Amino acid sequence: MMRLCLFLLLSSMAFAQSTGSFHQDHTFNTSDFNNLNRRFSFYVPATYQASQNHTLILALPGCGVAPNDFRDDLRNIADSLDAIVACLDAGGNAITDEYGGREVKLLEYLYDSVQAHYSIDSNAVYLTGFSCNGREAMRVVLEELTTVPFAGVIPYSGAFNHPNFNPPSFARSQVSPVCLCMGTRDYFYTQLPYYHDLIDSLQARQAQFHEILMPNVGHTTVHPRFDEYMLDCFEYLSNTTTIGLREDSGQEAPFQYRRQGEKEVWVYSNSPGKARAKILSLDGKMLFDVLFQDEQSFSLPQKGIYFLQLSNTQGQQYEVKLAL
Known part of the structure; x- marks a missing residue:
């Protein structure tokens, strides 16, 4: 009230x-x-x-x-x-x-x-x-x-x-x-x-x-x-974005990504073990498919629209659209 x-x-x-x-x-x-x-x-x-x-x-x-x-x-x-x-x-x-x-x-x-x-x-x-x-x-x-x-x-x-x-x-x-x-x-x-x-x-x-x-x-x-x-x-x-924000304050978000410059993207995993990052072009072509731990950078071929897919061993999966 x-x-x-x-x-x-x-x-x-x-x-x-x-x-x-x-x-x-x-x-x-x-x-x-x-x-x-x-x-x-x-x-x-x-x-x-x-x-x-x-x-x-x-x-x-x-x-x-x-x-x-x-x-x-x-x-x-x-x-x-x-x-x-x-x-x-x-x-x-x-x-x-x-x-x-x-x-x-x-x-x-x-x-x-x-x-x-x-x-x-x-x-x-x-x-x-x-x-x-x-x-x-x-x-x-x-x-x-x-x-x-x-x-x-x-x-x-x-x-x-x-x-x-x-x-x-x-x-x-x-x-x-x-x-x-x-x-x-x-x-x-x-x-x-x-x-x-x-x-x-x-x-x-x-x-x-x-x-x-x-x-x-x-x-x-x-x-x-x-x-x-x-x-x-x-x-x-x-340029810093959190992915998969949980409602309970005691838990951290599973992923973050950050655009660096015009064509570079950094991805961060806050979960234990390996995580997987895929980057696809707007027409669905796979550009990157990488297993990583903690952080990983990607240099994209040109400015444009891409899809970033992230998953981890806890079964959490997210997809976001990147506009570079």
Whole structure:
């Protein structure tokens, strides 16, 4: 009932089909959010077309950072990706700290509201956060604290120093791809062990992640290559796909694949023993039939449409269409 009430409240926003930068202030009067005041900041590119589905970036500003400032940091990214940005005000704090963590639910209401007013590609919904909420973005996705179907997460200069941040507890490190951006002059990189512990944990779990170390960058989004690094992350996330996602959070997805460049595909198996990968042309011609363990790369003859068939010794079989 609470989600429905808040959704109806957000649905009354007067931003339907607006473009450019704008924000909405709201007071939530439910028992869980007693008179909670929050600002939602949006950016919709001028190129937005209701007839097309668009990427959605849900963004969490750092502690003490205004949501409209972090939204503005992402405007060039949104223009490049033809994406919508929706930035949540966490009250100047880490999102899971407020109201016993219930404020995480506001991400769901924000997602529902944007989806109600705009044409969103539900397979291209991403979460990013800066500083304290870079860390919390990791928790939200990998500890399954929300039902929003995130296709990936970008913790930007994450402040990985919180006692509740425990990488080994992540439930779905194999499911949601991660791209980490960290400056080599960032205090959380140079002085504290937690970021390095996180990398070790992701590697130990063979998680699908990409690390971008930003030379000579401190704890900030204000530097000349911010757009470049963020776009690199979105390219990585958009080319990384999980196959055979199971509903029970204790299990990892059996397969993943990733497009690399124009004609190369990498396939990953998360199951014990050998797996089999077949790639067929659009007319059904067998191009590859390979047994592999852990990972395998394929160089395709040309750009086009292909079928990827995957199976393992557990009897799981999947087929996906590749568009290169």
